[in-house]
Amino acid sequence: MKFSDIVQQLDLTTEKSSLKPFPERDPEITAVTPVQAGTAGTISYIEGQKFQAYVATTESSALILPEDPEMQAQASDRGLAWVSMAEPRWGFAQALALFYQPYQPHPGIHPTAVIDESVQLGKNVTIGAHVVIHPDAVIGDDVCIHANVVIYPQTAIGDRTVLHANCVIHEHTQIGADCVVHSGAVIGSEGFGFILREGRWVKIPQSGRTILEAEVEVGCNTTIDRPSVGETRIQANTKLDNLVHIGHNCQIGPSCVMAAQVGLAGQVETADHVILGGQVGAANQTSIGANVQAGAKAGLHGKIAPGSIVMGNPASPYRTFLKSSAIYNRLPQMQHTLKELQQQVATLQQQIETLNP
Amino acid sequence: MKFSDIVQQLDLTTEKSSLKPFPERDPEITAVTPVQAGTAGTISYIEGQKFQAYVATTESSALILPEDPEMQAQASDRGLAWVSMAEPRWGFAQALALFYQPYQPHPGIHPTAVIDESVQLGKNVTIGAHVVIHPDAVIGDDVCIHANVVIYPQTAIGDRTVLHANCVIHEHTQIGADCVVHSGAVIGSEGFGFILREGRWVKIPQSGRTILEAEVEVGCNTTIDRPSVGETRIQANTKLDNLVHIGHNCQIGPSCVMAAQVGLAGQVETADHVILGGQVGAANQTSIGANVQAGAKAGLHGKIAPGSIVMGNPASPYRTFLKSSAIYNRLPQMQHTLKELQQQVATLQQQIETLNP
Amino acid sequence: MKFSDIVQQLDLTTEKSSLKPFPERDPEITAVTPVQAGTAGTISYIEGQKFQAYVATTESSALILPEDPEMQAQASDRGLAWVSMAEPRWGFAQALALFYQPYQPHPGIHPTAVIDESVQLGKNVTIGAHVVIHPDAVIGDDVCIHANVVIYPQTAIGDRTVLHANCVIHEHTQIGADCVVHSGAVIGSEGFGFILREGRWVKIPQSGRTILEAEVEVGCNTTIDRPSVGETRIQANTKLDNLVHIGHNCQIGPSCVMAAQVGLAGQVETADHVILGGQVGAANQTSIGANVQAGAKAGLHGKIAPGSIVMGNPASPYRTFLKSSAIYNRLPQMQHTLKELQQQVATLQQQIETLNP
Structure with a gap:
């Protein structure tokens, strides 16, 4: 399936994509892959900070990108086909459905x-x-x-x-x-x-x-x-x-x-x-x-x-839980500090008694 | 099944019930329900403080009550049929068995x-x-x-x-x-x-x-x-x-x-x-x-x-667990108090040194 | 199966065993059992401190022992057959395989x-x-x-x-x-x-x-x-x-x-x-x-x-976890100590103010 067919079937023709500046950049897509495992002929998606860096390195031929001009420019520079949308993961789910037919036994x-x-x-x-x-x-x-x-x-x-x-x-x-x-x-x-x-x-x-x-x-x-x-x-x-x-x-x-x-x-x-x-x-x-x-x-x-x-x-x-669980591991130290303070206070009490007339 | 039949089948005829003062109050019972979901023609039970208030409001026709004269009077006043026993939940289990036949395939x-x-x-x-x-x-x-x-x-x-x-x-x-x-x-x-x-x-x-x-x-x-x-x-x-x-x-x-x-x-x-x-x-x-x-x-x-x-x-x-888990969420505050005390004690130590001749 | 056959099949003939001093001590073994449930005609193994004491009391006829001369002497004194190896549990597993055939349906x-x-x-x-x-x-x-x-x-x-x-x-x-x-x-x-x-x-x-x-x-x-x-x-x-x-x-x-x-x-x-x-x-x-x-x-x-x-x-x-979880149960006491310290420090602060000119 051509990249442009996917864009059409996902109803993304009015979204920003590489097809307007580069209509000839229309690779044949044969599978949907995670961006970190992309190969020539596959389409992937980018969502979340963790995966952003893959725009520069993925070997996928096409990407579904978030609405981020910087990533879009980067993908264009690398010669990739791309289309953008608010929720790229949703595009991924829809693209998957184009390629994958769940097993359906004969009625x-x-x-x-x-x-x-x-x-x-x-x-x-x-x-x-x-x-x-x-x-x-x-x-x-x-x-x-x-x-x-x-x-x-x-x-x-x-x-x-x-x-x-x-x-x-x-x-x-x-x-x-x-x-x-x-x-x-x-x-x-x-x-x-x-x-x-x-x-x-x-x-x-x-x-x-x-x-x-x-x-x-x-x-x-x-x-x-x-x-x-x-x-x-x-x-x-x-x-x-x-x-x-x-x-x-x-x-x-x-x-x-x-x-x-x-x-x-x-x-x-x-x-x-x-x-x-x-x-x-x-x-x-x-x-x-x-x-x-x-x-x-x-x-x-x-x-x-x-x-x-x-x-x-x-x-x-x-x-509350995150704060308390962080302190949990410092309990031995807290207990130690508490004992030290008890001794220091006892010493102070003695000293003050000595000072009192 | 008549309410009086249920009382008999559960072997509760010698227990306190509404049947002695009101023998004519003998509704036809067709199902056992939770007291909060009772309807006309059903029997329910009351056990535990949480459910006690339902005696005043339930739409069940009959109740299995604990040995509590106040609840019994209240049920009588509302025109309900009732029988009392030490463990009303046991009466409920037995009553259920009268109405429900578990699925049993043909031998x-x-x-x-x-x-x-x-x-x-x-x-x-x-x-x-x-x-x-x-x-x-x-x-x-x-x-x-x-x-x-x-x-x-x-x-x-x-x-x-x-x-x-x-x-x-x-x-x-x-x-x-x-x-x-x-x-x-x-x-x-x-x-x-x-x-x-x-x-x-x-x-x-x-x-x-x-x-x-x-x-x-x-x-x-x-x-x-x-x-x-x-x-x-x-x-x-x-x-x-x-x-x-x-x-x-x-x-x-x-x-x-x-x-x-x-x-x-x-x-x-x-x-x-x-x-x-x-x-x-x-x-x-x-x-x-x-x-x-x-x-x-x-x-x-x-x-x-x-x-x-x-x-x-x-x-x-x-x-111990309940006490400790209640304090667990106050650990951040305890840690704060501990730091405050350390500072206060350090200040006191300095002040005492100054006072000492 | 004779004890000596088991030693041979487990390839333990070069290990220390009771067979050298007492070759005639060669009981017929019919099952593998845990040492605490041993009976005449069974073989068991000893591994870990917890089970060591059973050498003195087990009714098993034979033991797979660790490389521990004291235990070996004790087993010899009790008239038991034994063989030693670095990992007695491995011997146990192999001995089990000699006696137990897992269910295998007909092909x-x-x-x-x-x-x-x-x-x-x-x-x-x-x-x-x-x-x-x-x-x-x-x-x-x-x-x-x-x-x-x-x-x-x-x-x-x-x-x-x-x-x-x-x-x-x-x-x-x-x-x-x-x-x-x-x-x-x-x-x-x-x-x-x-x-x-x-x-x-x-x-x-x-x-x-x-x-x-x-x-x-x-x-x-x-x-x-x-x-x-x-x-x-x-x-x-x-x-x-x-x-x-x-x-x-x-x-x-x-x-x-x-x-x-x-x-x-x-x-x-x-x-x-x-x-x-x-x-x-x-x-x-x-x-x-x-x-x-x-x-x-x-x-x-x-x-x-x-x-x-x-x-x-x-x-x-x-x-860290073991230390902290041990202290966890002392949290109520720590909280109490903390409050005491706060009061004591407040008292000290007042006393020092009084002392100050």
């Missing part, structure tokens, strides 16, 4: 799939080998279910949703349209509810259900439990990474992002656009406001005010 | 299951589609094995145990009666044992086995390793949540509870009734006494005395 | 496996029941693929590699020779890459691939993502425990070891022989030098110098 139902006759199948579904679908499931149009997935009874899978290999959807779960459930994830399993009776743990029946709204993405081997009563709900466009645990009755807002190995205990609530770093944990009934960001490994509990950026366990505002 | 062996002819099958077993059972497994009576489970050779599964979809039971594993293994869990896999020889890691054969005693519950995608020699053992009635890791040779006592994402390294021992919060970790050879409770994210090592409540990493008694 | 392709006709199969492969292999996979010689594994298209599996039950290998993944992927692991799944557009997260295509070099071992339910462009790579002989997460574009050096529940965010790099304890996390773009060791639960970011031993979050040199 149709594999003869080894075991599908109960009560199951309602939408149009144009893809159901892989050895899939098992129990009674009363409703599968939407254009759904793709990869090999060895198991779907328990009385579930619903929305249009265009993809379930990757070996994941398990438990009874009563409802998954919206345009969701992606990655390999090995388990959704709607029994919440962890027991009651101690005469020294033995007895299970509380887990009669509730789990609901994923539209455009939710669930990472590999992530687990989302259902509650004893009521719902566990993940609102639209929320994205969960691998090995995340979401406990019973959690109510997760829309467009949240949780990195790998986050764990939410029962009844955690979040508003929208919450971002949790890797290995963050939240205690039972934690309530997290809109746009909160929690650094990796933070331990959350109670109420976290909207817009907060927190770190540490228990979590504090990130400035 | 029988699905024709797509691949079962070695040496396998011994008990009476009335349920074996789902695409299950694979390798040689010399012994499957007890009334066992339910869901779709796509794989059982390696020379294993035993006790009576009435349930293995959910896509879990894997490795060679030599023994699982007791009345256990539940949730979807995607892996039991009896090779311990993580290597030895460094001339700069390369060489595997130590993992010839031991994993044993789960009766009534053990293993969460989704949880992993329990077997050792190089000897046993990894989980004693009766212990409950593990999702994504937990139990290392080789661990010896876990009876009736313990481990929340999601707990990780135990090799050779960890616990006594009974240990409770570990989410994301707790324990180092190699940690020894944990009876009734220990560890807060979420605690890091355990060495010996933890019976009955301790610990938090933090490395774990400390919880009171 | 051949199970009739229920679904293998695309474009797949290239090596010689002597074992493919279990219900395995699914998508188009254009290349499977090496002597590969063993256990039941219910799913392999997406355009992958390569090296000679003698073992894929345990229910694991998933995603498109474009390349796995080297002599690797082991344990049950439930997912390799080459989509990296967690989204870009926020008008308040909604939009997926960045994940067109890269994941590469495992030779002798890599991947634990149960561990997940390794592929990147949007480029490669995620694990170099030869690196060993990952269960429930580990490796993010997109990570470049892991050779002969590293990561304990259970370690999580690496995107673009983490390590040199060789890095050892990460359980639940360690590393932030985006962390760069970890050769031979670094990180204690359990450490939080890594930035650059970690080769040979460092670090602990804590954020991670510090372990000596």
